[in-house]
Amino acid sequence: MFTPSQADVRRFFCGAYDLGRRGLPLEPLQALAYEWIRQHPEYHAELADLEGALRTMANIDPARDNPFLHLSMHLSISEQCSIDQPSGIRQAVELLAARRGSLHAAHHEVMECLGRMLWESQRSGRPPDGLAYVAEVQRRATAG
Template sequence: MFAPSQHDVRRFFCDAYRKHRDGSPVTPLEALAADWIAEHPEYHADFADVDAALAAVYDPDAGRENPFLHLSMHLSISEQVSIDQPRGIKQAYELLAARRGSRHDAQHEVMECLGQMMWESQRSGQPPDGDKYIDCVRRRATRD
């Protein structure tokens, strides 16, 4: 199983951002990351300096979101939707995106469901509940 370290993840996003800015060749995953980075200009400074990125501490109590976690969740959701895993996420996400009129806004709502599922899993010591996750996304897709 692939288990990158925090520094590996941060270097990956910084490299993807640098390559995209410089017009250098990128891998498909780097291209996807660069697309999501482009959707978040508020994070560009975080990705521009790899040394600062490696040293940064994102304390939730300080009120600043961790851009590396945020973008990692975008990549995770994109992968889940592309392979429909857990089964049903693609349909639920597409319905949500259609209802919201924005794939980006839909991803942020799915992110809340994903975060909730992971928090519950960690808290209970049980495996993540994919059915509950899909149900959360479906509920969001059917409410205004």
């Protein structure tokens, strides 16, 4: 299993942004990342400065989104949907996207569910509960 470091993640997203904005060829995962990056222009300045991104790794500002975490969650959800793992996540995200009229908006809601599942797993010391995660996304997709 590949476990990238925080610096690896920052290099990946900054590299994908650099290649994409210059119109250079992208690997499939870079292309997916670049599509999510394009939808987040508020992150472009930070992604354009790899050295700055690496320097600020230890600076955590709770009042501000971490663009690397945010984009990583978009990629995680995209990958989960592509392989339908946990089972049912693809359909739940598709339903939520149809309900919200936007895959991007749906992803942002799914991020809340994913974050909660991971937090509960860490807090309890148990494996992540994929069934509860999918159920929460389904609830959001079908709520009145």
